Amino acid sequence: MTYRAFKPASLLVLVALTVSPASAGTPPVGAASCSGCHRPDGSGTVPDLGNLTTDEIVAAVAAYRKGERPATVMDRLAKGFTDEEIRAIAAWLTQGPSAKP
Amino acid sequence: MKKFAPSPHGLRKVHPPSRRRVLLNVAAASVATLAAPYVLAKQAAQVVVVGGGFAGATAARTLARDGDGDIAVTLIEPQTQYTACPLSNAVVAGMRDLKAQQFGYDALDKDRIKRVSARATGVDPTARRVTLEDGTQIDYDRLILAPGVDLRFDGLRGYDQKAAETMPHAWKAGAQTLLLRRQLEDMKDGGLVIISVPANPYRCPPGPYERASLIAHYLKTKKPRSKLMILDGKDTFSKQKLFEAAWKELYPGLIEWVPLSSGGQVVEVDAATKTLVTDFGKHRAAVASVIPPQRAGEISAIAGVADKTGWCPVDPVTFESRLQPNIHVIGDAIIAGGMPKSAFAGNSQAKVCAGAVAQILRGETPTAQKLINTCYSVVAPVYGISIASVFEPRDGLLTEVAGGVSPMDKPASFRAEEARQAEAWFETITRAVYG
Numbered sequence: 001m002t003y004r005a006f007k008p009a010s011l012l013v014l015v016a017l018t019v020s021p022a023s024a025g026t027p028p029v030g031a032a033s034c035s036g037c038h039r040p041d042g043s044g045t046v047p048d049l050g051n052l053t054t055d056e057i058v059a060a061v062a063a064y065r066k067g068e069r070p071a072t073v074m075d076r077l078a079k080g081f082t083d084e085e086i087r088a089i090a091a092w093l094t095q096g097p098s099a100k101p
Numbered sequence: 102m103k104k105f106a107p108s109p110h111g112l113r114k115v116h117p118p119s120r121r122r123v124l125l126n127v128a129a130a131s132v133a134t135l136a137a138p139y140v141l142a143k144q145a146a147q148v149v150v151v152g153g154g155f156a157g158a159t160a161a162r163t164l165a166r167d168g169d170g171d172i173a174v175t176l177i178e179p180q181t182q183y184t185a186c187p188l189s190n191a192v193v194a195g196m197r198d199l200k201a202q203q204f205g206y207d208a209l210d211k212d213r214i215k216r217v218s219a220r221a222t223g224v225d226p227t228a229r230r231v232t233l234e235d236g237t238q239i240d241y242d243r244l245i246l247a248p249g250v251d252l253r254f255d256g257l258r259g260y261d262q263k264a265a266e267t268m269p270h271a272w273k274a275g276a277q278t279l280l281l282r283r284q285l286e287d288m289k290d291g292g293l294v295i296i297s298v299p300a301n302p303y304r305c306p307p308g309p310y311e312r313a314s315l316i317a318h319y320l321k322t323k324k325p326r327s328k329l330m331i332l333d334g335k336d337t338f339s340k341q342k343l344f345e346a347a348w349k350e351l352y353p354g355l356i357e358w359v360p361l362s363s364g365g366q367v368v369e370v371d372a373a374t375k376t377l378v379t380d381f382g383k384h385r386a387a388v389a390s391v392i393p394p395q396r397a398g399e400i401s402a403i404a405g406v407a408d409k410t411g412w413c414p415v416d417p418v419t420f421e422s423r424l425q426p427n428i429h430v431i432g433d434a435i436i437a438g439g440m441p442k443s444a445f446a447g448n449s450q451a452k453v454c455a456g457a458v459a460q461i462l463r464g465e466t467p468t469a470q471k472l473i474n475t476c477y478s479v480v481a482p483v484y485g486i487s488i489a490s491v492f493e494p495r496d497g498l499l500t501e502v503a504g505g506v507s508p509m510d511k512p513a514s515f516r517a518e519e520a521r522q523a524e525a526w527f528e529t530i531t532r533a534v535y536g
């Protein structure tokens with residue numbers, strides 16, 4: 001049996017357009033991976049990045065990279081990103097919960 | 102508003118009769134959309150995801166949330182409950198409940214993902230159509246395959262599905278995990294436990310050594326005259342120095358690792374006698390966990406996206422198959438450079454793939470991303486070690502650009518912190534994917 005009418009998606013479009021006006025956009029390079037460990041409500045062991053400012057995140061990652069801040073994994077990961085990438089990620093992470101994956 | 106280029110087949114769907122009621126409801130409701138003509142002018146692109154594990158469930162949710170309603174997401178997954186493998190070695194060792202590993206799909210339903218509880222049995226890349234076991238057909242604009250691994254029951258002489266009931270692989274968490282645990286509990290003190298490890302690549306490279314560690318912890322505390330042997334199909338392994346240092350410190354004389362060059366490769370097993378045969382001799386176990394060679398889940402071969410190695414080569418920016426257009430593959434099923442087969446990697450890949458698919462459907466050019474993998478191994482209840490790396494597309498492959506394993510010679514407090522992080526990571530990832 002073939003149905004051409006099965007289009008629940010069009011309803012969803014309506015809902016989406018009314019409820020969320022802005023698109024989340026594509027996250028900057030590398031940003032999607034952060035939420036693998038950092039969860040929005042914090043977990044005690046792994047800090048909640050949403051509580052930090054862009055500058056605080058940038059400074060922390062820079063210190064990790066130079067080995068000036070005690071770390072378990074962040075010193076290893078920080079070396080994989082440029083200053084510009086870190087700033088873009090930090091800005092994106094602190095722009096409000098609705099924009100994060 | 103974003104522009105879409107859905108395929109001409111995008112909305113042609115074939116459904117079994119049981120869908121009729123749903124359709125009537127939808128038809129009634131869609132009258133309401135007439136009030137918004139610009140909505141009707143737009144057709145949602147159809148993305149179908151096969152497999153609701155760490156990779157597939159993440160991709161489905163990311164698209165449903167960030168697709169702005171322009172993308173209709175269908176998730177095909179036969180199981181109604183997912184049993185996660187990370188930390189399942191702690192279940193084997195009696196340190197954790199299997200229930201802590203199990204997650205339902207309710208949260209995905211709330212994300213407006215259309216979930217189909219069935220197995221995908223066919224893919225027609227030309228017609229862009231997936232077939233389910235009951236004959237139902239679902240059309241797609243973009244297909245994302247995330248079927249995980251299949252254990253190759255033709256890959257090791259004597260090791261078939263029936264042999265696995267005697268010599269559990271426990272490499273897909275669930276009944277097998279509990280079976281191995283029960284066998285350890287039933288074993289007399291003084292028994293020999295053997296773990297057989299395949300050559301690369303396979304799911305979770307450090308997983309067998311984490312298993313050896315936690316079983317050793319169980320033996321040391323409950324059956325101290327017992328021994329553990331690892332028969333390995335290779336000469337080096339992930340986090341090797343850290344594991345070996347930990348074994349020396351925590352389980353001296355308990356674990357024997359036999360590498361390939363010393364006759365470690367198991368070439369045949371006899372389930373009736375729990376005997377493992379190598380080129381150099383035979384070993385009889387009281388309990389044997391045989392981790393067989395693996396390949397990408399069967400649907401990838403059916404779809405024509407697996408190559409002759411059994412794994413799926415993909416573009417490292419979009420995760421689109423190198424072999425078939427419009428089909429993306431993520432998670433354990435892919436082979437795309439140095440990224441290991443881990444839940445963390447599958448989750449990272451899924452987010453990047455979902456972003457790329459959304460960009461493609463909007464007519465944009467996908468942007469290259471960097472991906473992270475962080476994998477913890479728990480060596481004892483308060484002793485964790487990790488590997489953490491950053492990957493980026495280079496020369497068509499996901500190439501490691503930074504990272505490494507935990508430093509050697511760290512105090513107990515550092516290892517305890519990584520053990521805590523292992524659990525925190527599991528909570529975070531499972532909440533993000535299923536919560």
Ligand SMILES: Cc1cc2nc3c(=O)[nH]c(=O)nc-3n(C[C@H](O)[C@H](O)[C@H](O)COP(=O)(O)OP(=O)(O)OC[C@H]3O[C@@H](n4cnc5c(N)ncnc54)[C@H](O)[C@@H]3O)c2cc1C
Pocket residue numbers: 151152153154155156157177178179180183185186187188189190219220221222247248249250271272273274304305308398399400431432433434442443444445446447475476477478
């Ligand atoms: C003992 C052990 C410990 C581990 N520890 C860690 C760890 O600490 N950290 C870490 O990051 N990773 C760990 N892993 C690895 C991790 O479990 C896998 O990498 C991860 O599950 C891969 O996710 P996936 O979505 O690709 O595949 P899966 O999780 O296997 O999901 C695949 C899904 O697809 C479904 N499926 C398959 N075929 C079809 C079909 N034809 N139609 C519909 N659905 C289909 C299956 O039912 C399944 O639900 C561990 C693995 C093991 C075995």
